[in-house]
Amino acid sequence: MLKFTEEHEWLKIDGDVATVGITEHAAGQLGDLVFVELPEAGSTFSKGDTAATVESVKAASDVYCPLDGEIVEANQAIVDDPSLVNSDPQGAAWFFKLKLADPDAAKALLDEAAYKELVA
Template sequence: MSRYFTEDHEWIQVDGDTATVGITAYAQSQLGDIVFVETPEAGKTVSKGDDAAVVESVKAASDVYAPVAGTVIEGNAALADNPALVNDDPEGEGWFFKLTLADAGELDALMDEAAYQDFVSKL
């Protein structure tokens, strides 16, 4: 399994031809207290860069983009009742959605963990 990162602070964990997407620890720390998350419906197809989910903190609403193209398998139902899971465990229990990859080649354009940490350290 490999994990990739975007410059928009999403992470994507790939396992075969499926993947799990969420926002990074850095993103949640910058957002602050998360009060609402809207995840995509199963079956929705997304292109790389599409708005796929919404995350709202006390102060601001933000879109979460699809890091790569694919078909949504499921949204994280636990976030409806407990959006603070994203604050508590952003890169684990606070995942947003799972999808089937349309083109695994798109992953090549993303950063690995070391590159992302380097990217964040320069912000």
Template sequence: MTIKYSPDHQWIELNGQVGTVGITHHAQEALGDVVFVELPKVGNTYAAKDAAAVVESVKAAADVYMPAHGEVIEVNEALLADPSLANSDPQGAGWFFKIKLVNPAELDALMDEASYASFVA
């Protein structure tokens, strides 16, 4: 599986035509303790860079942007029940939603792990 990172601090893990999306470790550190998330509706379609979800912390609120054009096919219900998963396991149990990609080649424009690490350093 391939993981790519956006300049807006989202990650997407590609598995075939399906991408799992969440916020990066760097993003959750900058936000602080996450207290609320608003996830998109299953069936909604977004273009790359559209705001699809919201994450709120004790410090701030931030949009979660689509890393590529796609349709939301699943949301993380566990994250709704326990928003702190975005802090404790941002690139695991704290994922936000899954999308069916319209054009997986769009992910080529995103950063790999090494490039993202340099970006946030």
């Protein structure tokens, strides 16, 4: 199941684990990224908490946790090479995997059509 947030994150949900990243639209708006800071595995976040930070040449931006849950894995590849977020934001440049506290809560997020309408 693929879901989106109004804060421009995507979630690919498999059972109770969501792989989370930022959308192509968000990556384009941020411009060339030069730094990514990711949460540690084992840390827990509530929906709306700042879970990661991305920085372009010009500015820092927060990436919010899209749902309540626990980080089970972070993607070291984008820490090593932040430009991956610009080149493949909805593929190889996922940010973290989140074990959802309440998998049903994902149903309330945007589907792809609704998200596309949001950024159109």
